[in-house]
Amino acid sequence: MSHQEYIIKEAAPGEFAKIGELMVNVYSQLEGFPSKQEQPNYYKMLASIGSLTENPKTKLLVAISSNGKIGGGVVYFGDMKYYGSGGTATAEKHASGFRLLAVDPATRGKGLGKRLTNACIQIAKDEKQNQMIIHSTQAMQIAWKMYENMGFRRSDDLDFMQGELPVFGFRLVFQK
Known part of the structure; x- marks a missing residue:
């Protein structure tokens, strides 16, 4: 299946549970990432990912195939006060962010992560934001290269600890 067969769109409420399942599966398989036992509330939040859209300017985007298969998802925050990080x-x-980018292991390498990221960047630009903020962990270093190739730069001022887990900030400043 080629990546063109996936569209990126705002998720419908009927898709929320399946996207939540995908997120739990993806994050629980990351080497070096906290387990469900170590951070049960984090995994509960992933499972109920659609509830984040109840906040203003928050969207759950999905990559979905023409036959309804969910290939990935991400949560876009148009108001950073709902971003929910440390x-x-x-x-x-004047910033937007995204969190919880997940791509189904079966669809990796088709550009879905980049397409979901670009969709968030476009929404932020449409909303006249000045920058995009994201966070990542050591367990997600594969994504770091993609973010850096897209223009994101490490931003130490955004780093924080989530329990025992160091979380690293990245920033993409939009050209005026």
């Missing part, structure tokens, strides 16, 4: 990110002004 550290200083939630106080950033």
Whole structure:
């Protein structure tokens, strides 16, 4: 299946549970990432990912195939106060962010992560934001290269600890 057969769109409520399942599966398989036993509330949040859309300017985007298969998802935050991270990110002004980017292992390598990221960037630009903020962990270093190739730069001022887990901030400043 080619990546063109997937469209990126705002998820419908009927897709929320399946996207939540995908997120739990993807994050629980990351080497070096906390387990469900270590961070049960984090995994509960992943499973009920659609509830985040109850916040203003928050969207759950999905990559979905023409036959209804969910290939990935991401949560876009148009207002950083709902971003839900530690550290200083939630106080950033004129900024958008995204979190919880997950791509089904069966669809990796088809560009879905990049397409979901670009969809978030486009929404932020449409909303006239100045920058995009994201976070990642050591367990997600495969994604770091993609983010850096897309123009994101490490931003130490956004780093924080989630329990025992160091979380690293990245920033993409939009050209005026």
